[in-house]
Amino acid sequence: MPDRITIALAGNPNAGKTTIFNALTGARQHVGNYPGVTVEKKEGACTHQGVRIHVVDLPGTYSLTAYSVEELVARDFIIHDRPDVLVDIVDASNLERNLYLAVQFMELRTPLVLAFNMSDVARTRGVQFDLPRLSQLLGAPIVETVGHRGRGVEDLLDAAVRVARGAEPPAPREVHYGREIEEEIARLRQPLAAEGAVDGDGDLRWVAVKLLENDEEVRKSVRSEAALAQAAASIRHLEAIFGDAPEIVLAGRRYGFISGACQEAVRSTVEARHTVSDKIDTVLTSPVAGLPIFLLLMYGVFSLTFALGEVPMHWLEHLFGWLAGAVSSLWPVGSDSLLRGLLVDGILGGVGGVVSFLPNIVLLFLAIAFLEDSGYMARAAFLMDRLMHRIGLHGKSFIPMLIGFGCSVPAILATRTLDSRRDRLVTMLVVPLMSCGARLTIYALFIPAFFAPRWRAPVLWGVYLIGVVLAVVCAKLLRATVFRGEAPAFVMELPLYRLPTARGLAIHMWDRAWMYLRKAGTIILALSVLLWALTTFPRKTHFDRDYAAELAAVGTRPARGADGPDAERRRIEHARHAEELAYTVAGRVGHAIEPALRPLGFDWRIGTALVGALAAKEVFVAQMGIVFAVGEADERSGALRQRLQETYTPLQGFCVMLFCLISAPCAATTAVTWKESGSWRWAVFQLVGLTVLAYVVTLIVYQAGRLVA
Numbered sequence: 001m002p003d004r005i006t007i008a009l010a011g012n013p014n015a016g017k018t019t020i021f022n023a024l025t026g027a028r029q030h031v032g033n034y035p036g037v038t039v040e041k042k043e044g045a046c047t048h049q050g051v052r053i054h055v056v057d058l059p060g061t062y063s064l065t066a067y068s069v070e071e072l073v074a075r076d077f078i079i080h081d082r083p084d085v086l087v088d089i090v091d092a093s094n095l096e097r098n099l100y101l102a103v104q105f106m107e108l109r110t111p112l113v114l115a116f117n118m119s120d121v122a123r124t125r126g127v128q129f130d131l132p133r134l135s136q137l138l139g140a141p142i143v144e145t146v147g148h149r150g151r152g153v154e155d156l157l158d159a160a161v162r163v164a165r166g167a168e169p170p171a172p173r174e175v176h177y178g179r180e181i182e183e184e185i186a187r188l189r190q191p192l193a194a195e196g197a198v199d200g201d202g203d204l205r206w207v208a209v210k211l212l213e214n215d216e217e218v219r220k221s222v223r224s225e226a227a228l229a230q231a232a233a234s235i236r237h238l239e240a241i242f243g244d245a246p247e248i249v250l251a252g253r254r255y256g257f258i259s260g261a262c263q264e265a266v267r268s269t270v271e272a273r274h275t276v277s278d279k280i281d282t283v284l285t286s287p288v289a290g291l292p293i294f295l296l297l298m299y300g301v302f303s304l305t306f307a308l309g310e311v312p313m314h315w316l317e318h319l320f321g322w323l324a325g326a327v328s329s330l331w332p333v334g335s336d337s338l339l340r341g342l343l344v345d346g347i348l349g350g351v352g353g354v355v356s357f358l359p360n361i362v363l364l365f366l367a368i369a370f371l372e373d374s375g376y377m378a379r380a381a382f383l384m385d386r387l388m389h390r391i392g393l394h395g396k397s398f399i400p401m402l403i404g405f406g407c408s409v410p411a412i413l414a415t416r417t418l419d420s421r422r423d424r425l426v427t428m429l430v431v432p433l434m435s436c437g438a439r440l441t442i443y444a445l446f447i448p449a450f451f452a453p454r455w456r457a458p459v460l461w462g463v464y465l466i467g468v469v470l471a472v473v474c475a476k477l478l479r480a481t482v483f484r485g486e487a488p489a490f491v492m493e494l495p496l497y498r499l500p501t502a503r504g505l506a507i508h509m510w511d512r513a514w515m516y517l518r519k520a521g522t523i524i525l526a527l528s529v530l531l532w533a534l535t536t537f538p539r540k541t542h543f544d545r546d547y548a549a550e551l552a553a554v555g556t557r558p559a560r561g562a563d564g565p566d567a568e569r570r571r572i573e574h575a576r577h578a579e580e581l582a583y584t585v586a587g588r589v590g591h592a593i594e595p596a597l598r599p600l601g602f603d604w605r606i607g608t609a610l611v612g613a614l615a616a617k618e619v620f621v622a623q624m625g626i627v628f629a630v631g632e633a634d635e636r637s638g639a640l641r642q643r644l645q646e647t648y649t650p651l652q653g654f655c656v657m658l659f660c661l662i663s664a665p666c667a668a669t670t671a672v673t674w675k676e677s678g679s680w681r682w683a684v685f686q687l688v689g690l691t692v693l694a695y696v697v698t699l700i701v702y703q704a705g706r707l708v709a
Contacts, residue, residue, distance in 0.1 A: 011089035013060035019147030134265035139173035197224035320352030369508035373500035392479030404434030438617035449641035662694035
């Protein structure tokens, strides 16, 4: 237990720092200059609880980015002299501006105490603080003081001594600057970690952030050419994405962190920065209008996804239809070549069916990227924070869920930003209930097949909403049973609104679309070939009916029904293909599980596709194309959708989408859950639990739908 400690007083100019210094030290102080500069150095002493305290009054500063001699002196003392406790004197009546410096102190990971000075002025202005909560959010004890009256000085010394003795261990917090900036920080830390790369032993994350801010003094301390080259490349990359220098973006993110903390723990404040962002937030984060606006925006996103994506989707369908026809023409008409079947039905029919939905995927990712880069998605998470608190999580858990609309794998990786392991596990277990881009391919196949154009956006919106509601319900159940415990405090960053750059949007959109295309060209390709083999072998040579004779007889006898000979030929060909498929490995597996799926309205074809979807959800579409043998079909006629319409009802189509939404996630998601949770048991729990939930929900919907219909 130390009997001597050093306290450094820091803060913005005019925050009352000198008054606090005088109240602490009285006459036991002296004034000099820092070595080599004309900046005044004030030091003093006092004794508290038997501890001799050396007090240093640092020059007033607004930032730790050294633009002036005073700022450089203050920063160097904190970094190199390492006081036992840093006391940041904050003007409580001008909180958000003053907390900017406190956030930078947090990034230095220095033992910190916050003195909310002029708290009497803040109260007269109607400001009310939830100090315990704000202390949790900022990771430092907070003491209210009125310096000119000596109020709170003893409490401030108590807190400083506790922190110095380790009786009140710091709970360090740091600003999460967003995926792009965090990736560049991680890249910079690698060369900085090399021995001798940086003078001194400063925190590498802080050094990396300062390099991105182009801090000249920090640049001088870096001896690694590789680190400096990486810093220059990172700055160029971030400027291209954001359209602003990184230091401007970083400052905005810090103020977003502060704004989020004040939203959580400050009430009736008149100090808020009255910017355009604040004015917009009065509407978009309103308890009354905020959530309906969010739901309407997402509805608009889904409407545009279908409306704008339909034409390019048909272009791709035509392209793959033309390719299938061109490849088929290399063999004689009626040829039963295995190579032809592999190329047309396996590769073009499987991968082509998935790639055709790329325009819908791209448009959805573009819309989400716009909402993220503009700053609105952070508001959506803030809106959801109220609900998340009620289910035992916090709004920060909603960020991975939002990412889950793109892909569950990066969404589960994003749970690393959560402080509590309990919250990480709950979030990663329910993330697959958010409709990922892979599931959108299934919706894009079934919705136009069974629903009129005016119903397509509402149905898609409803499916996504069902996933969100189920995720919330499951999280609540998990937190009430398996993961009991209090949700930790956190800060929800509210960055300033900004107009996204075209390049930034393009990069974000392409990153996610490329992940989808890469999967289509690797995993989906391999699985399509495998599924083609499973739906081709063993080959049936003896049939229950003479299909050749029946086809030859079409036109010589009246056709069944009113559709004419062409429809009759299709029925015969479909019957022949169904008999062939039932004889294959896939058909036998589908038939084996059909009794269990029949109460859901599914047949063996859907069962076969669901088995394939365990590897990747997009495979479901590829498998349905293979099962119905539409590889050679004229894609302009929507062959697969036509076959679905002929085989199933709209209720069955909706139930297929519902089951695919809820059921077991893809293999990649299961693998990353295993890795991130550190146990295969949680991955199995997720796999089995979601499948059982999907079965129960789909069973209820299908059986209730039959009763109503």
